[in-house]
Amino acid sequence: MPPLAARLPVPGASRARPGRGDLVTLAFLAFSWVLALSLELYFVVHHQDIRRQDHVFADLFRIYGAGDRSYYGQGHIAFPYALESLNVFVTQILNAALAYAVLRRRPWRHPLQLAVGSYLTYSVVLYLWHAHAAGYPEMPVRDAWGYFIFYAPNLPWLLGNLWLAATAFRTLSRLAAGAEAVPAGKEDPR
Known part of the structure; x- marks a missing residue:
C-alpha cells in the first residue's frame, strides 16, 4: 500500500467532478449558510425585540416559540443568542473553509x-439536553406540538453534522489504517 501522503488528494491535481459524498457535504453546507445568513442572523439581530417585529422570520420564531419561547424573546434568551451568534459569525467561516477544501481537494479537509461536524453535533445535543435536563422550562405548554416543534427543526443540524463528522472520521480512520500497514522504514520509496 502506498504511504499516507501518496493517498491524500493533491491540490490542483484533478479537477474531477466532486463525488456523491462531496455533493451531499456541499449541499448541507449551502443549506446551513442560507439559514445562518437569513433566519439565524435575523434572530441574532432581533433577539430582544423579535416580538415587536412584523416579518415572516418573526412569525417563524413565534411558531418555534411553542417549543422554546426564548427564541421568541421571552424567558432566558442568553443561551440561544450565544449559540446562534457563534453559528452565524464563526461557524460559517469554518463552513466556507470546508467548502473550499472539498472543492479544491485540500488534505486538511477531513x-x-x-x-x-463534531462541535456542531455537540452544540445541538447540548441545546436539546439542556432543555430536557431542566424540564423544558422554556416550553410554554408541554404537549405533543411543543415537543414536536422543539425537536423537529433541530434534526437537520443534528443529523447533518453527525453525518459530516462520521464520514470524516471514517475517511481518516481508513487513511490511518493504511498508514499503519506500511512497514517501518518503507514510508517513502523515493
Missing part, C-alpha cells in the same frame, strides 16, 4: 470536517 480533519476540519471532523472538527466542525
